[in-house]
Amino acid sequence: MNSVLKIEDLHVKVGETPILTGVNLEVKQGEIHALMGPNGSGKSTLAYALMGHPKYEITQGKIEIGGVDLAELDACERARLGLFLAFQYPVTIPGVKVADFLRLAISNIRNPERKEGENLMPMREFRTELRETMDQLNMDSEFARRYLNDGFSGGEKKRMEILQLALLKPKFAILDETDSGLDSDAVRVVSEGLAKLSGPEMGVLIITHHERLLEYNEPQFTHVMLAGKIVETGDASLARELHENGYTEVRKRHPEEAALEDKQEVVAK
Amino acid sequence: MTEQKISIASAEGFEAFLATRNEPQWVVKRRIEAFATYQDLCDQPLDPEEFRRIDLRLFRPADYSVRSGNATENAADQFATLMVDRGEFAGHVAHVDGTTIRSELNSELKEQGVVFCSLNEAITEHPELIQQYFMTKAVQTDADRFSAWHAAFWTGGAFLYVPRNVELKQPLHSLIGLAQSGAADFSHTLVVLEEGAQATLLEETSSADPKAAGLHMGAIELLVGKNARLAYVQLQNWNERVFHFAHQCGRVERDAALQWTVGALGSKFSHVHQDVMLDGRGSDAQVNGVAFATDRQKLSYYTRQAHKAPNTHSDLLYKEVVRDRARMIWRGMIEVDEIAQQTDGYQRNDSLILSHDARVDAIPGLEINADDVRCTHAATAGQVDEEQILYCMSRGVSRDEAMHVIVEGFFQQVFDRIPVELVRETLSQTVQTKLGFGNEA
Ligand SMILES: Nc1ncnc2c1ncn2[C@@H]1O[C@H](COP(=O)(O)OP(=O)(O)OP(=O)(O)O)[C@@H](O)[C@H]1O
Numbered sequence: 001m002n003s004v005l006k007i008e009d010l011h012v013k014v015g016e017t018p019i020l021t022g023v024n025l026e027v028k029q030g031e032i033h034a035l036m037g038p039n040g041s042g043k044s045t046l047a048y049a050l051m052g053h054p055k056y057e058i059t060q061g062k063i064e065i066g067g068v069d070l071a072e073l074d075a076c077e078r079a080r081l082g083l084f085l086a087f088q089y090p091v092t093i094p095g096v097k098v099a100d101f102l103r104l105a106i107s108n109i110r111n112p113e114r115k116e117g118e119n120l121m122p123m124r125e126f127r128t129e130l131r132e133t134m135d136q137l138n139m140d141s142e143f144a145r146r147y148l149n150d151g152f153s154g155g156e157k158k159r160m161e162i163l164q165l166a167l168l169k170p171k172f173a174i175l176d177e178t179d180s181g182l183d184s185d186a187v188r189v190v191s192e193g194l195a196k197l198s199g200p201e202m203g204v205l206i207i208t209h210h211e212r213l214l215e216y217n218e219p220q221f222t223h224v225m226l227a228g229k230i231v232e233t234g235d236a237s238l239a240r241e242l243h244e245n246g247y248t249e250v251r252k253r254h255p256e257e258a259a260l261e262d263k264q265e266v267v268a269k
Numbered sequence: 270m271t272e273q274k275i276s277i278a279s280a281e282g283f284e285a286f287l288a289t290r291n292e293p294q295w296v297v298k299r300r301i302e303a304f305a306t307y308q309d310l311c312d313q314p315l316d317p318e319e320f321r322r323i324d325l326r327l328f329r330p331a332d333y334s335v336r337s338g339n340a341t342e343n344a345a346d347q348f349a350t351l352m353v354d355r356g357e358f359a360g361h362v363a364h365v366d367g368t369t370i371r372s373e374l375n376s377e378l379k380e381q382g383v384v385f386c387s388l389n390e391a392i393t394e395h396p397e398l399i400q401q402y403f404m405t406k407a408v409q410t411d412a413d414r415f416s417a418w419h420a421a422f423w424t425g426g427a428f429l430y431v432p433r434n435v436e437l438k439q440p441l442h443s444l445i446g447l448a449q450s451g452a453a454d455f456s457h458t459l460v461v462l463e464e465g466a467q468a469t470l471l472e473e474t475s476s477a478d479p480k481a482a483g484l485h486m487g488a489i490e491l492l493v494g495k496n497a498r499l500a501y502v503q504l505q506n507w508n509e510r511v512f513h514f515a516h517q518c519g520r521v522e523r524d525a526a527l528q529w530t531v532g533a534l535g536s537k538f539s540h541v542h543q544d545v546m547l548d549g550r551g552s553d554a555q556v557n558g559v560a561f562a563t564d565r566q567k568l569s570y571y572t573r574q575a576h577k578a579p580n581t582h583s584d585l586l587y588k589e590v591v592r593d594r595a596r597m598i599w600r601g602m603i604e605v606d607e608i609a610q611q612t613d614g615y616q617r618n619d620s621l622i623l624s625h626d627a628r629v630d631a632i633p634g635l636e637i638n639a640d641d642v643r644c645t646h647a648a649t650a651g652q653v654d655e656e657q658i659l660y661c662m663s664r665g666v667s668r669d670e671a672m673h674v675i676v677e678g679f680f681q682q683v684f685d686r687i688p689v690e691l692v693r694e695t696l697s698q699t700v701q702t703k704l705g706f707g708n709e710a
């Protein structure tokens with residue numbers, strides 16, 4: 001059954017500062033959406049708010065997955081419902097082995113009723129699946145024995161996010177600049193990897209400043225965010241246009257939001 | 270034999286204690302001297318540097334007594350020992366409420382001259398060794414009132430002696446147990462490794478009854494001879510009604526290595542004075558501490574790394590987690606003597622504070638009298654990072670489970686330094702139990 005991730009008139013503030021001021025977006029399973037916009041326009045804020053980061057407070061509007069309101073659900077419950085965020089800046093968890101962490105994550109996602117201390121996915125099965133998935137993503141199996149993101153390079157951390165995406169197979173995946181900081185081979189691996197993963201079962205929201213990921217994963221929709229709002233929606237050609245010409249034209253077309261951007265900067269200073 | 274309860278807080282009690290012991294004159298004489306020292310020291314203030322942050326008012330010696338008479342049959346069975354069932358050991362020594370209940374060693378090792386037995390046996394079987402090493406080289410009777418008290422009342426404990434160039438392949442195990450309410454245990458651990466010897470001793474302290482109050486007034490002496498290698502672990506896992514005091518001292522001779530792991534998990538209150546002395550050129554000591562305090566536990570460690578010879582190396586890492594209203598105090602000191610050039614001393618303490626009302630005081634210190642040395646120290650303290658928790662949660666891991674994963678990861682960095690798998694597993698399981706969840710397959 002096709003489920004929808006629905007964002008309606010979403011307002012989000014961090015501390016006392018309003019960042020998102022009315023975002024509307026619908027992603028269906030099987031669709032690829034690109035979200036673009038200048039630095040500081042609020043893309044990551046949207047991603048965090050969707051995932052349920054407690055620092056990002058929703059003051060108005062709502063988020064639904066398949067008709068289920070996410071308002072009262074914490075990040076863990078959202079994840080078990082099928083939402084996934086590949087973080088722009090993944091954290092390090094020293095002393096926790098990648099393999100142990102992934103086994104725990106998989107066990108919870110695949111058995112959303114699981115409580116702490118209950119059965120984990122059988123070791124042998126997990127190992128096989130982990131090895132195969134790492135092979136597909138050209139990752140050295142040595143990574144599984146390291147501590148989560150501890151001492152990983154920027155690119156390695158991003159690959160770790162993709163590995164988790166591949167293992168957890170969410171209904172909706174948000175990729176927050178997963179293509180930044182990767183060398184060109186890695187961008188290709190990640191892009192191809194995503195192309196393989198995203199089928200009719202997965203809705204994808206790609207936040208990016210680059211072209212490559214979108215070349216391999218052509219979006220049906222491209223959204224442009226400016227000062228906390230989605231101001232334009234187009235198809236793949238809009239993404240190409242923005243890559244070539246930047247945001248000057250967009251700002252001209254939306255002087256009101258562009259003015260807000262300046263104000264925010266002044267406030268920030 | 271009927272059981273007798275002997276006061277540890279009075280001169281009459283001490284007389285009665287001596288009367289039950291039936292020991293050779295030289296032992297009695299030393300005890301009497303120690304008791305006199307104890308009485309003197311009781312009138313003197315404790316070293317403020319070590320005891321300033323510690324409140325001893327809740328400790329009432331009159332509440333505890335030494336038991337004489339036989340401990341119950343199969344006393345060892347009452348203890349959920351964490352290590353015994355899992356490992357293969359070359360020998361066992363066990364004490365309950367100060368009485369020896371088990372003392373055995375693989376006969377091959379016996380033939381090689383290894384001694385592993387209760388100190389009570391050792392004073393008759395190997396008096397020359399005990400006279401030479403017992404509280405003469407490492408822990409000093411007059412260090413403070415607790416060491417003197419221990420020297421007067423010591424009730425037994427494990428004695429390990431490994432002759433020159435003998436290598437023990439399997440570890441040895443020692444259990445110090447408390448069973449009856451109000452019992453005082455004055456166990457002593459004495460390890461002597463002659464030149465080139467190698468051994469691993471795993472010791473655990475444990476309460477049979479989770480509710481029985483008790484006292485441990487202990488001492489540990491580890492004498493590591495030239496080129497010898499000792500790995501010693503003590504897992505302190507009393508119930509939360511035991512007061513635990515201990516003087517512990519390791520001395521490491523030329524080119525020898527001591528690896529010392531401390532697990533501080535139990536007790537209501539503990540104060541441990543841990544000295545590591547690098548006596549010989551090229552000696553090396555690694556000290557690992559895993560402490561986890563919950564509820565109203567108060568755990569205090571005073572650690573000293575004393576570099577007394579050139580080219581010595583010491584590396585101390587303590588990691589502690591505090592939760593609820595628990596408190597952990599760690600005071601660490603690296604001392605480098607003038608002669609100890611080219612010393613490399615390291616000291617690090619990391620703590621993780623899980624609750625608002627929990628508290629850690631971690632105070633590192635350096636006292637350096639040589640000019641060509643490298644000594645560093647570091648102490649960190651903080652709460653669990655909310656961003657780490659969110660990250661785990663975004664992967665379907667509940668907040669509680671995320672917390673547990675992060676705490677285990679925090680300790681993992683010490684576990685990684687411990688070469689004995691049995692110890693790593695035991696510590697990790699103890700931490701899990703304390704965190705409040707089982708060990709799933
Ligand atoms: N935790 C936070 N604390 C304070 N300010 C924040 C926080 N998160 C976001 N902001 C502010 O909100 C605005 C939007 O930030 P956000 O990270 O969402 O932008 P972005 O579109 O993802 O930018 P980039 O392309 O650089 O990643 C910025 O002005 C930022 O400083």
Ligand SMILES: [Mg+2]
Nearest residue numbers: 043044045088
């Ligand atoms: Mg961003």
